[in-house]
Amino acid sequence: MKIIETIEALRQELKPYRNQTIGFVPTMGYLHEGHLSLVRRASQECDIVVMSIFVNPLQFGPNEDLDRYPRDLPRDAALAEQAGVDFLFHPSVEEMYPNPTLTQIVVSKVTEPLCGASRPGHFTGVATVVGKLFHIVMPDRAYFGLKDAQQVAVIQQMVEDLNFPVTIVPCDIVREPDGLAMSSRNVYLSPEERKQAVILSQALFAAKKGLEEGEWSTADEVNRFVREMILTQPLAEIDYVETLAYPSLQPVDELKGQKVIVAVAVRFGKTRLIDNILHAGEE
Amino acid sequence: MKIIETIEALRQELKPYRNQTIGFVPTMGYLHEGHLSLVRRASQECDIVVMSIFVNPLQFGPNEDLDRYPRDLPRDAALAEQAGVDFLFHPSVEEMYPNPTLTQIVVSKVTEPLCGASRPGHFTGVATVVGKLFHIVMPDRAYFGLKDAQQVAVIQQMVEDLNFPVTIVPCDIVREPDGLAMSSRNVYLSPEERKQAVILSQALFAAKKGLEEGEWSTADEVNRFVREMILTQPLAEIDYVETLAYPSLQPVDELKGQKVIVAVAVRFGKTRLIDNILHAGEE
Incomplete structure (x- = not known):
C-alpha cells in the first residue's frame, strides 16, 4: 500500500x-x-x-x-x-x-x-x-x-x-456484539455512557420488529415508541427521532407499503451518536 | 460527425x-x-x-x-x-x-x-x-x-x-468587421439598433487605448468615459459599465499595475448585449 x-x-x-x-x-x-x-x-x-x-x-x-x-x-x-x-x-x-x-x-x-x-x-x-x-x-x-x-x-x-x-x-451498518453501531466517536464515551448507548440499537431493532408486524399505522406512533424506549436511559438526551420515507427523506403519514428509515441522534454527555434502521415496507 | x-x-x-x-x-x-x-x-x-x-x-x-x-x-x-x-x-x-x-x-x-x-x-x-x-x-x-x-x-x-x-x-472575442462582438443574440437587432450597437466596441477600444496611455487613474474615470460614449447613441440603455480586477472581478481603486476588465451590458430595444476588453496593466 x-x-x-x-x-x-x-x-x-x-x-x-x-x-x-x-x-x-x-x-x-x-x-x-x-x-x-x-x-x-x-x-x-x-x-x-x-x-x-x-x-x-x-x-x-x-x-x-x-x-x-x-x-x-x-x-x-x-x-x-x-x-x-x-x-x-x-x-x-x-x-x-x-x-x-x-x-x-x-x-x-x-x-x-x-x-x-x-x-x-x-x-x-x-x-x-x-x-x-x-x-x-x-x-x-x-x-x-x-x-x-x-x-x-x-x-x-x-x-x-x-x-x-x-x-x-x-x-450495511456494522455493529458491536451488543448492537451499538460502529463509530469513530464511540471512543469518546465513558464506561457508563457506553453501557447506556446500547439503547439506540435496541430501540431501533424493536421498532423494526414492530414495523414488520404491522404494529403501527403512522410515523408518529413509531417515533413515540422509540423515543420512550431511549428515554429509559438517564444519560440519553435526544436530538431527534424521526421516521421518514427513504431515500427521499420526506415525511410519511401512512406507513403501509412505504420504504422508511427510522433515524435517531442522541447525545450522551458531549458525544452525539446516530443510528438508524431501514424497513422495506410491504410489496 | x-x-x-x-x-x-x-x-x-x-x-x-x-x-x-x-x-x-x-x-x-x-x-x-x-x-x-x-x-x-x-x-x-x-x-x-x-x-x-x-x-x-x-x-x-x-x-x-x-x-x-x-x-x-x-x-x-x-x-x-x-x-x-x-x-x-x-x-x-x-x-x-x-x-x-x-x-x-x-x-x-x-x-x-x-x-x-x-x-x-x-x-x-x-x-x-x-x-x-x-x-x-x-x-x-x-x-x-x-x-x-x-x-x-x-x-x-x-x-x-x-x-x-x-x-x-x-x-479571444471574435468580432464583426465593424467591431460588434459576435453573439447569437445579434439576430434580434433591428437595422437601426444594429447600427447603433457598434458603439459598444468603439467605446471599449477607446477605453483600452486610454488605459494603455495611462489616461485615467481610477476605475470610476474609465467607467464615466465609456458610459458617456455609449449614451451618444439614443437607443442604448445601459445595464452596467464596470471596470474591475480580472479574473477576481473585485473592485479596483487605483488602476496602476492592475489587470482589469472593462465590461458593459447594454440594451437596444428588447435585446441585451454584453462586451468587454481586458487590459493587462503595467509590469
Missing part, C-alpha cells in the same frame, strides 16, 4: 489504472470494522482500492468536535493495508483547500431533515468535499456505510443530479 | 477515445464565428472534439429570452461538422433534467458583480450545467469565449475549487 499526500501525486499514481475498475472508500480515519467492511467489499468488486482519510473542516459546525476528532494515522494505515487498500490518500487541509473555497455543492430537500436540521451547513460541506474527492480519484465505484444513511441519500442525489460517472454502493 | 441525443449514447461513443485528448466546446447553439473559432482551436490541440448544443433553462431568469432564444440545428450541424466537430451532443431538456435538480453548484464572490447582479441565479445555472456536461463528456480541455468573460472566471473558479480534471482554455 502506498500513502500519498498530494492531489498531483495521486493522479500520477492512478494513471496506469484508468482502464481498470477503481473502488473508492472516503473516510475521516480512526478506522473501525465499519470502514474495513467497505474496503473488503471494494476489494472484491474492483481492481484497485483507494481510501481517503481526511477530516474535512467544511462539514463541522463552529461548536462541533473538529479539533478533538480522533486521529491515528499509523494505526489506520496498518488496518487499511490489511483490509486491502492499494492507495491511501491522506492530504493536509492546505492541500485540499489552498484558498478558502468559493464554490459549494448545495443539495436541497434531502439535506433538510435529521442531521441537516441539527447541523446547518454539514451536508454542503460533505457534498463539496465528496465532489472534490470524486474529481481527484475518478472512481468507478464509491462505498459508503448506511450508518450515515442521510449522507448516502445526499451523495446519491448529487451523483444523479450532476451526472457524476460513479456508482454509489451503500453498505 | 455524429449527432448524439442521450447521455448514455455519448458515454458509449467516447469510451474508445478515453486514452486520447478530448476537447469540449459547450454552446447554446445558433453558431457564429465565435463558436467556430473555439472548435478550430480545439481541433488543433485535441484528438477528438465534442460540441454540446443545449439551451439550458436553469440559467435563464423568468423574464428572459429562453423561449425566443434562436435555434437552428440543421444549420448548426453543418457549421460544426465543417469546423471539425466529431461528436455533436444535442440533448433534450428532459434528458438533462429528468427530474427537477435538487443539486446546484454555487460559486460566490466572482458571480456577484456584472451579469451576476443583473441576472440573479444565472451563474448558478451556468456552473451547474457545465459541471453536469463535464461529468458527461469528461474532457481534457474545455474552450470558452471571452465575450462571456465573467462566465470564464466563474468556470475557472469552479474547476479550481472542486478539482475538476479539466483545463479551461479562454479564447
Whole structure:
C-alpha cells in the first residue's frame, strides 16, 4: 500500500489504472470494522482500492468536535493495508483547500431533515468535499456505510443530479456484539455512557420488529415508541427521532407499503451518536 | 460527425477515445464565428472534439429570452461538422433534467458583480450545467469565449475549487468587421439598433487605448468615459459599465499595475448585449 499526500501525486499514481475498475472508500480515519467492511467489499468488486482519510473542516459546525476528532494515522494505515487498500490518500487541509473555497455543492430537500436540521451547513460541506474527492480519484465505484444513511441519500442525489460517472454502493451498518453501531466517536464515551448507548440499537431493532408486524399505522406512533424506549436511559438526551420515507427523506403519514428509515441522534454527555434502521415496507 | 441525443449514447461513443485528448466546446447553439473559432482551436490541440448544443433553462431568469432564444440545428450541424466537430451532443431538456435538480453548484464572490447582479441565479445555472456536461463528456480541455468573460472566471473558479480534471482554455472575442462582438443574440437587432450597437466596441477600444496611455487613474474615470460614449447613441440603455480586477472581478481603486476588465451590458430595444476588453496593466 502506498500513502500519498498530494492531489498531483495521486493522479500520477492512478494513471496506469484508468482502464481498470477503481473502488473508492472516503473516510475521516480512526478506522473501525465499519470502514474495513467497505474496503473488503471494494476489494472484491474492483481492481484497485483507494481510501481517503481526511477530516474535512467544511462539514463541522463552529461548536462541533473538529479539533478533538480522533486521529491515528499509523494505526489506520496498518488496518487499511490489511483490509486491502492499494492507495491511501491522506492530504493536509492546505492541500485540499489552498484558498478558502468559493464554490459549494448545495443539495436541497434531502439535506433538510435529521442531521441537516441539527447541523446547518454539514451536508454542503460533505457534498463539496465528496465532489472534490470524486474529481481527484475518478472512481468507478464509491462505498459508503448506511450508518450515515442521510449522507448516502445526499451523495446519491448529487451523483444523479450532476451526472457524476460513479456508482454509489451503500453498505450495511456494522455493529458491536451488543448492537451499538460502529463509530469513530464511540471512543469518546465513558464506561457508563457506553453501557447506556446500547439503547439506540435496541430501540431501533424493536421498532423494526414492530414495523414488520404491522404494529403501527403512522410515523408518529413509531417515533413515540422509540423515543420512550431511549428515554429509559438517564444519560440519553435526544436530538431527534424521526421516521421518514427513504431515500427521499420526506415525511410519511401512512406507513403501509412505504420504504422508511427510522433515524435517531442522541447525545450522551458531549458525544452525539446516530443510528438508524431501514424497513422495506410491504410489496 | 455524429449527432448524439442521450447521455448514455455519448458515454458509449467516447469510451474508445478515453486514452486520447478530448476537447469540449459547450454552446447554446445558433453558431457564429465565435463558436467556430473555439472548435478550430480545439481541433488543433485535441484528438477528438465534442460540441454540446443545449439551451439550458436553469440559467435563464423568468423574464428572459429562453423561449425566443434562436435555434437552428440543421444549420448548426453543418457549421460544426465543417469546423471539425466529431461528436455533436444535442440533448433534450428532459434528458438533462429528468427530474427537477435538487443539486446546484454555487460559486460566490466572482458571480456577484456584472451579469451576476443583473441576472440573479444565472451563474448558478451556468456552473451547474457545465459541471453536469463535464461529468458527461469528461474532457481534457474545455474552450470558452471571452465575450462571456465573467462566465470564464466563474468556470475557472469552479474547476479550481472542486478539482475538476479539466483545463479551461479562454479564447479571444471574435468580432464583426465593424467591431460588434459576435453573439447569437445579434439576430434580434433591428437595422437601426444594429447600427447603433457598434458603439459598444468603439467605446471599449477607446477605453483600452486610454488605459494603455495611462489616461485615467481610477476605475470610476474609465467607467464615466465609456458610459458617456455609449449614451451618444439614443437607443442604448445601459445595464452596467464596470471596470474591475480580472479574473477576481473585485473592485479596483487605483488602476496602476492592475489587470482589469472593462465590461458593459447594454440594451437596444428588447435585446441585451454584453462586451468587454481586458487590459493587462503595467509590469
